[in-house]
Amino acid sequence: MSEGNGSARGGRGGGSAGEAAAAASRLTARDLTLAYEDRTVVDGLDLDIPHGAVTVVVGPNACGKSTLLRALGRLLKPRRGAVLLDGTDLARLPTRMIARSVGLLPQSPVAPEAITVADLVSRGRQPHQHWWQQWSEADERAVAEAMDRTDVTQLADRAVDELSGGQRQRVWIAMALAQETDLLLLDEPTTYLDIAHQVEVLDLIRQLNHDRGRTVVAVLHDLNQAARYADHLVAMKQGRVVAQGRPTAVVTAHLVRDVFGLESVVVPDPVTGSPLVVPGRPWQAPGTAAAAPGSE
Template structure:
């Protein structure tokens, strides 16, 4: 099933095209990762899907309905977004942050409820943040902060999570920690996860579905094993590489090389 579809999307910044006639379908219950070079429009696409940006033409469909015609609270109950490098007010605790995820469910007639409290507790448990519930967000490590923000998104109770470069500025250990958490949420709860990643190997390892963006539109979309090829890397990233199999996961592993690496690569292959 497809709960998110993008059709003929066009978007520009100061009359400079960023997305052009772009169409994709996001498989429900899977992890989809947008990849591409800097400035290719990955984050713009994600923000447009989240309705943070208004396209010039084209549309985003959420469960078959044009997202631009839906009420904000209605969208927020189905889809949450974690932007790149979110910041919390100084002194705000993890629990207070996670509670903000329940705001779309509040109204004058429906105030804080037992259901809201349970959703917050479940989100803290799912992200292993219970022990830090009363800790200030700005006092946490990078990985813990990301888990706290993800917990807020989980408390929102949406079926779909959008994340813009959730591993940026994190060291390798914390990157794996965050991506493992998202993978587990997909596996155990069936949540649809859409995110932007820079690391091609991490994208191949965790994604069911890759969307490679080049020249303001989709260059290739599909399973990592099908589309992560030397040709794709060369055209999308303008990078020479060798692709082998990840020894642990069996997913494509990209080994990039520059001019020196290219000469060594061809020397080895000519000798075989």
């Protein structure tokens, strides 16, 4: 098992754009401490986000995953340490410059009342606007492509607050894609989505990484999805990085027990070969005989 701040890079078998480019890192955290008033959430964390790869952050609730992502997107000022973009502290960079390089989709974003889907997705282009050029063919193309990729084109004229939770989530992802940043931070992007749309979104993330070379950092709750889609997996517990590296090196029964408090068996995914976490036997009433696999 690769525990501590392991140096392994990449993830899924067969090679990827992430594995080829993961030696460098544009986005890093150094001695990062994050807090809300008197409550420290992340403490002394060091992290290098592999360039050109899909990094997925996992961990139990309240371990600091989302707080870390907010700091990486400069939505939260560090109590100590710094987040660096191309070696420069985010706090020193102009907001517009950051917005052209780093896109962030936070948890449970709130849309302005009565705004349409097309208008909300178009707001992803604001960092690219200038007083002398408010809209361009490039903006139009980026918005149309983002809506098509997330399957919300048919919803263009609908009000966002009239949509289902899953539809709204896809619209927010479309806005983040329309921003066309090299670094994309996604906090639980599969929230509210059924399993088919979860897979569609995660496949889209992999496709963006492969076709466009985008560096993606996503927070996911589903450890099996994280292991399947990540090039680089970061496991957090109590505000610290417990393990990081290739999913095959990180996801073990020992780590699942240590980080999540769950007894499990880890086996190869029959489709991808990535680690597949199978929880221990479910609770049964005393005296109930366990059914054999495949029996009725």
